[in-house]
Amino acid sequence: MTTELFTGAEMVVKALSALKVKYIFGYPGGSILDLYDAIFQQDEIEHILVRHEQAATHMADGYTRATGKVGVVLATSGPGATNCVTGIATAYMDSIPMVVLAGQVPTTLIGNDAFQETDIVGCTRPIVKHSFNCRNLAEIPNIIAKAFYIASTGRPGPVVVELPKDLLIPQNKAPFNIEINVKMRSYNPNIKGHPKQIRKAAKTISEAKRLVIYSGGGIILADASQLLTTLVETLKAPITNTLMGLGGISGKHENFIGMLGMHGSIEANKTMANADVILALGARFDDRVTNNVEKFCPNATIIHVDIDPTSISKTINAHIPVVGLVDIVMQQLLDELNAINFSPDEEALKDWWQQIHLWRDMRSVSYKQVAGEKIKPQRVIEAMYKITNGEAYVASDVGQHQMFAAQFYPFAKPRQWINSGGAGTMGFGLPAAMGVKLAFPDKHVICITGDGSIQMNIQELSTCKQYNLPVVIITLNNRSLGMVRQWQDMVYGGRHSSSYMESLPDFCKVAEAYGHVGIKIDTLDELDAKLEQAFRIKNKLVFVDVLVDEKEHVYPMHIRQGGIDEMWIEKGIKA
Amino acid sequence: MRHILAILLENEAGALSRIVGLFSQRAFNIESLTVAPTGDNSLSRITIATIGDDRVLEQIVKQVNKLVDVIKISELTDRKHVERELLLIKVAAMTDKSRTEVKRITDIFRGSIVDIGKQIYTVELTGSSEKLNAFIETLSNETEIIESVRSGCVGIARGEKALRV
Numbered sequence: 193m194t195t196e197l198f199t200g201a202e203m204v205v206k207a208l209s210a211l212k213v214k215y216i217f218g219y220p221g222g223s224i225l226d227l228y229d230a231i232f233q234q235d236e237i238e239h240i241l242v243r244h245e246q247a248a249t250h251m252a253d254g255y256t257r258a259t260g261k262v263g264v265v266l267a268t269s270g271p272g273a274t275n276c277v278t279g280i281a282t283a284y285m286d287s288i289p290m291v292v293l294a295g296q297v298p299t300t301l302i303g304n305d306a307f308q309e310t311d312i313v314g315c316t317r318p319i320v321k322h323s324f325n326c327r328n329l330a331e332i333p334n335i336i337a338k339a340f341y342i343a344s345t346g347r348p349g350p351v352v353v354e355l356p357k358d359l360l361i362p363q364n365k366a367p368f369n370i371e372i373n374v375k376m377r378s379y380n381p382n383i384k385g386h387p388k389q390i391r392k393a394a395k396t397i398s399e400a401k402r403l404v405i406y407s408g409g410g411i412i413l414a415d416a417s418q419l420l421t422t423l424v425e426t427l428k429a430p431i432t433n434t435l436m437g438l439g440g441i442s443g444k445h446e447n448f449i450g451m452l453g454m455h456g457s458i459e460a461n462k463t464m465a466n467a468d469v470i471l472a473l474g475a476r477f478d479d480r481v482t483n484n485v486e487k488f489c490p491n492a493t494i495i496h497v498d499i500d501p502t503s504i505s506k507t508i509n510a511h512i513p514v515v516g517l518v519d520i521v522m523q524q525l526l527d528e529l530n531a532i533n534f535s536p537d538e539e540a541l542k543d544w545w546q547q548i549h550l551w552r553d554m555r556s557v558s559y560k561q562v563a564g565e566k567i568k569p570q571r572v573i574e575a576m577y578k579i580t581n582g583e584a585y586v587a588s589d590v591g592q593h594q595m596f597a598a599q600f601y602p603f604a605k606p607r608q609w610i611n612s613g614g615a616g617t618m619g620f621g622l623p624a625a626m627g628v629k630l631a632f633p634d635k636h637v638i639c640i641t642g643d644g645s646i647q648m649n650i651q652e653l654s655t656c657k658q659y660n661l662p663v664v665i666i667t668l669n670n671r672s673l674g675m676v677r678q679w680q681d682m683v684y685g686g687r688h689s690s691s692y693m694e695s696l697p698d699f700c701k702v703a704e705a706y707g708h709v710g711i712k713i714d715t716l717d718e719l720d721a722k723l724e725q726a727f728r729i730k731n732k733l734v735f736v737d738v739l740v741d742e743k744e745h746v747y748p749m750h751i752r753q754g755g756i757d758e759m760w761i762e763k764g765i766k767a
Numbered sequence: 768m769r770h771i772l773a774i775l776l777e778n779e780a781g782a783l784s785r786i787v788g789l790f791s792q793r794a795f796n797i798e799s800l801t802v803a804p805t806g807d808n809s810l811s812r813i814t815i816a817t818i819g820d821d822r823v824l825e826q827i828v829k830q831v832n833k834l835v836d837v838i839k840i841s842e843l844t845d846r847k848h849v850e851r852e853l854l855l856i857k858v859a860a861m862t863d864k865s866r867t868e869v870k871r872i873t874d875i876f877r878g879s880i881v882d883i884g885k886q887i888y889t890v891e892l893t894g895s896s897e898k899l900n901a902f903i904e905t906l907s908n909e910t911e912i913i914e915s916v917r918s919g920c921v922g923i924a925r926g927e928k929a930l931r932v
Contacts, residue, residue, distance in 0.1 A: 317785060318792045322835040325780055342835055377932060378777050378838045502829040505822075 197365035200329050201230035204293065204355065207336040209236045210370055213264050215255065215630065216240070216293075217248040221268025222308060224295030226360035240630070240659060243651040245272050247623035249279020250649070253288050254587055254624030257610045259631045260415060262289045262344050269295040269357075270308030274315060278617055280350045281319040285614025286436060287413060289348035291339045292316075298358035299327060313354050321349030329359050333370035341374035346381030347500040348413060381499065385516035385524050392512050393471075393495045394528040400469035400493075401540040403429040406452065409436030409613065410474015410498065416519035417441060417606040420473065423522050426529065428536045430548055432460040434475050435598055436613040443602025444582075449548060450557060453481040454750045455595045458556035458759060458767050461748075463548055464489055465757035472496045472510075474518040476503040478614070487755035497521045556748045556761050557599045566741035567716050569593060569668045573600035575723050576638065576666060584636035585610065585628045587663075589621030589645030592674035595746040597640045619648030625663040626656060636664065636727065643669045643693055653706040656733050664726055665735045667699060670742035678745045682760075683752075703735030714739040769798065770824055771843040771850060771922045773930050774813040774831060778804055782836040786813060789834065795819065795827050799852075799896075799919030810838070810932065814921045816896070839930055847925040853891070853918040854899045855881070859911040860888040868909040876902045887913060896920050 198206065204227055208216070216239045220228045231239050242248040245267045252263025267273050273294040283290045297306040313323045322342045324335045332355070339351040358364065397403060405427070411420050417440050424431045424447050432452040433440050441448055450457030452464055464470065470492045475481070477496075482488045485507055496503075496510035497518055504513040514521055559570040573596050576584070582604055588594040588611040603609045610628060612620040625639035639646075646667055656663065668674075676691040700710025709732050713722045719738070726734040748759040748767065759767045776782050783802055790797050798816040805812050817827060824842070831840050843850070860866045860883075869888050873880055878892035892902055899917060906912060924930070 313781060314784070317781075317788050323781070327780070376835075379835045500833065502826065502833050506826060 195367045198368045199362050199365055200332050200359040201226040203332045203368055205230045205234055206368055207333040207370055211340050213237055216264045216266050217242060217252045218266030219245050219248060219272060221272045223269040223297055223357040242655050245275035246279050247649050247652045249276045250620050250623035251627040252290055253283050254610055254627030255631050256288050258585060258607050258628040262291055262340055265292040267294050269297055270310045273312035274310055280316050282612050282615040282617040282620060283350040284319045287348050289343040290350040291343055292352045294352060294354050296354045296356040299356045313352060316352050320352050323352040325354045326359055329364055330366040333368055337370055337372055338374050382515055383517045383520055385514045385521040389512060389514045390524045390528050393514060394525055394532060396469055396493055398534050402468045402544045404463050404467040405429050405431040405471045406475055407437045407440050407473040408434040408475025410518045411437055411440035412606045414517055414519045419519055419522045423526060428541055430463050434481060438598060438609045439603035439606045442604045451598055455746050458554050458748055459548055459551040461757040462551045465755060467492045470494045477508040483750045483756050484753045567719060569596050569740040569744055570600050572668060572738050573597050575720050577601045579724055579727050580636045584638050586638045586640055587621050587625035587628055589641040590616045590618045591642045591645055592746050593640050593642045593668040618645040621645055622649050622652050626661045629661045629663045639663050639665045641667050642674060643667055643696055644673045657707045662731055662733045667737050668740045669737050670740050672742050699735055699737040708733040708735055710735045712737045769818050772815045773841050773843055774837060775839045775930050776811050777836040778809050778811040779836055785834050789830055801919040801921055816920050838932060841930050843922040843924060848922050850895050850920050850922040851893055852896050852899055852920040853893050855891055856915040857887055857889045857913040858906055859913060861886045865910045872905050
């Protein structure tokens, strides 16, 4: 009996099928044509042709954030691969599992400055969880299996696999062997919390008088929101979410006190600052949360649960570190609380909540809309929330609109809010929304964006047409780079250096040129009706261009170098 | 404070560059770095001498450990250990006096002269980095140092403790 032999290109496709991949997001080119030829000759995996490789990475990323499945990107060598760099960095910063298959010149030419040769493994080294240079045909299936395993376990992240052309061509063949259940001696993601640390944490929690739970993107990645809600209700404690953690608990839950950090609510930041115990779950004390680390929550005992030990005590010292998967650790905590017959200190809770309600009464996340004046951007988010019943997937770009969406669209469920939190990548929103729409064609998928961000990947309107991805794009058009302008107003004496967008196109006409529908809204009177109209159109992409007040700033806002609760609540007014 | 870290990692292409990249990316200091395959050809061992306070050291150890290729990392300086570095040094030996002095100092430090040219001696010395520093300083008081090369330090824990798979 002879063993069946396969080309490297066939092996890649077979390996991806074995790993149950449904979609690949990519763009063809010279060194990767053999793989495209293999994709053409099968129908298990669908290839989505984007218009720029950066969009392929964001689209895979959006697909992953909404579904939890590893996104796969395919790009050719050289510029194709380097165009992926921003998307890889975006996924890396937010711990999103992704496998990027990058073409490479033949092994015989590597190092010769060949046409379209770039050392993509070298270029991406600081922004990947791991990477592989394939140099042997027979290794391809197991390298791909390992890439998926590494990308999706532990603290997830992007993995780059470089595929030289001579490993893919029809002339070279080898038998296909794949081990799906990967085992590696150098990589064993520690998954369970240390029992001693769990006992310490439970004891500290049970003795707390002013406990706060601070949860982040780790809850979303671990699909642990139900367990989180149970924990919150057991402890009866206030909970705040990071930008990445929104939806980890329902935004309408009575214990939810809003987002914390730079543009968080006063009640969230005050609660943190005055807590005696902080239980951090899958969050990493990012500088956009802490403000000045020297002044950060001086009276709190910090319990920090994270799968990545490097996140613990990196910026803020953790008194009780717990390394482990957040869902498993939360279950351990609940079991331990049960074992020590925990019951909440009702009296302390009453005082604590009374105080929190006083902070909440300041209504720090609010705005003033006067009839007849320009539309306030926050008003658009509220309308969008109402029309979609709070059930839409919202993929955001980066800037003021992102903060307004985070503040004014309370997310009921995890994976509903999709944004580039760590990297802050403008141009992320549209392709990410497309990835979500591909996964959930029957759901409302919104791309909330601005006139700056949308132009960073606007070419993807063409991809939307090709694959019939009717997302609703809502552009909060303030004719300027709003967040830059806000900083210039607050920090740079109002000098608007290069933050004014002259020569904006008519976005509605741009959308129409690509075969979509454009709706322009420039007065408050027509806002609700026209937005409703946009959401009624189910089978076509609608580009809603809303002209909003360019002078609006995002409040509250951290006072630079202050404590976590030192904030501007509006122009010139400190909390 | 100076720390010596011993790292056991997969002998894979690019593994060393991941370590070096990590140090520069996160602004950690490298005083010296040595790398070679171990008895088991699938493994490499790296020794890094670095400088940092406890907080920085904790991050270095965690960050290195997080690299997928790294199997184990151990800090040698927090326990009893043996530390060695190799020095090869070329010095001027033009006069009888300088030749005698170089020979005498080399003997005292238990080094050996490994090459002799017309007017040059090449000396080999092994020891702790501190001993090497002292040797170089002593020699430089007696003669001109033409060239020197140091291996960077390697180390191993004393006693039962072993870094292995």
